Amino acid sequence: MSVDQEKLIAELVEKGLSGDMDSINAIEDRVLRSKAKSALAKAKRAAKVATKIVPSEKKTLEVSIDDKQPSDNLNQKIGHMIDKKFPGSLDSELNDTHIQLKPDQWFDIAQWLKSEPSLHFDSLQCHTGMDVGDEKLEARYNFHSMTHDHYIEIRIAVPRDNAHIPSIEQIWRIGDWFERETYDMFGIFFDGHRDHRRMLLPEDWEGYPLRKDYEVQETYHGIAIPKVKEGWE
Amino acid sequence: MGILENKFQDNVVVAKLDKLISWARSTSPWYFQFGLACCAIEMMSAAASRHDLERLGMMPRSSPRQADVMIVAGTVTMKMALRVKKLYEQMADPKYVIAMGSCATSGGPYWQHGYHVLKGVDIVVPVDVYVPGCPPRPEALIEGLLKLQEKILEERPLTRKMA
Numbered sequence A: 001m002s003v004d005q006e007k008l009i010a011e012l013v014e015k016g017l018s019g020d021m022d023s024i025n026a027i028e029d030r031v032l033r034s035k036a037k038s039a040l041a042k043a044k045r046a047a048k049v050a051t052k053i054v055p056s057e058k059k060t061l062e063v064s065i066d067d068k069q070p071s072d073n074l075n076q077k078i079g080h081m082i083d084k085k086f087p088g089s090l091d092s093e094l095n096d097t098h099i100q101l102k103p104d105q106w107f108d109i110a111q112w113l114k115s116e117p118s119l120h121f122d123s124l125q126c127h128t129g130m131d132v133g134d135e136k137l138e139a140r141y142n143f144h145s146m147t148h149d150h151y152i153e154i155r156i157a158v159p160r161d162n163a164h165i166p167s168i169e170q171i172w173r174i175g176d177w178f179e180r181e182t183y184d185m186f187g188i189f190f191d192g193h194r195d196h197r198r199m200l201l202p203e204d205w206e207g208y209p210l211r212k213d214y215e216v217q218e219t220y221h222g223i224a225i226p227k228v229k230e231g232w233e
Numbered sequence B: 001m002g003i004l005e006n007k008f009q010d011n012v013v014v015a016k017l018d019k020l021i022s023w024a025r026s027t028s029p030w031y032f033q034f035g036l037a038c039c040a041i042e043m044m045s046a047a048a049s050r051h052d053l054e055r056l057g058m059m060p061r062s063s064p065r066q067a068d069v070m071i072v073a074g075t076v077t078m079k080m081a082l083r084v085k086k087l088y089e090q091m092a093d094p095k096y097v098i099a100m101g102s103c104a105t106s107g108g109p110y111w112q113h114g115y116h117v118l119k120g121v122d123i124v125v126p127v128d129v130y131v132p133g134c135p136p137r138p139e140a141l142i143e144g145l146l147k148l149q150e151k152i153l154e155e156r157p158l159t160r161k162m163a
Helices: A003-017 A030-057 A074-085 A106-115 A175-186 B012-026 B039-047 B078-090 B101-106 B138-153
Strands: A099-101 A123-133 A136-145 A150-159 A164-166 A189-191 B069-073 B096-100 B129-131
Touching: A003 A030, A074 A099, A074 A106, A074 A150, A106 A164, A123 A175, A150 A164, A175 A189, B012 B138, B039 B069, B039 B096, B039 B101, B039 B138, B069 B078, B069 B101, B069 B138, B096 B101, B096 B138, B101 B129, B129 B138
Parallel strands: A099 A150, A164 A189, B069 B096, B096 B129
Antiparallel strands: A123 A136, A136 A150
């Protein structure tokens, strides 16, 4: 590779890193273009590694807490942060075990939970639904951060007859099947899910079995489904 | 067999031929692998070297077109029931079904509260032999297969059926 070419590629990579991909795509010479692209990918990877190392250096979570509620509990701390950043998103008083949220801003909050360097919740460990009675269904999320090694639990309650929660499947890919299963069993709809089908039951099954008021359908494709029998006969 | 099946009056030649055919059928019942749950492990064990189903002329096939016996080994859910039926219909005559284990015979542990479990595979396909157990040991499955062989031996494929 000539010196000129190297200089040109270095310039293009700088442009690409600042978001200008057009100048690379505009190159006529295929070889040169692919060289520039691979150099760009390399630079991006290096940048990623650099940013990854930074948060792991400071292990402790530095969060400014309101003077009103001084607490070491992470659910409380992060609840406060969410309340500050997304006003009106909390659904109940903060407590030590979980953060109760409203569904409206959930997608933005979830994105922020993952991208904020001091939180960096990179793993959705568990997601499930629950019929909490009182005409409400609840979705629960357990998050863990590999970098900071801390956990929180988020709960979102929705009305039984209009159960819609924004999908976080595009943020944590594991959420894909988790949300499908919760939809299958509880009938909570996850808006924005790219593959919103039943997970375990057949597509044409009626009802959501883990709801407390679930009634088994009489037949399935002509096969009778016996109702619950009293004891063994 | 097709056009020859049950077309002949009973006589010495037909009886001997019947015996030959049913003997041939009974000693090579290739089975359709149908592992649906934990019973499948016992079925595999029965097919493996310690119990060795090939002593009985049985060999596992993965396609319903090549199989004579369907061993329904495990819990049949409602979702699967339709597929079991479809696969049974794809098998060539003569075909036999063994319901292996409690789930396939009656719903087993899901008898009372399993809303999604078929309460016995005999609701969708005709069953020849029921093997009890949860799961049945390979010996039990082999006994079931021997019973099936006895049943096949008693058949008269050529003789006209009396009304």
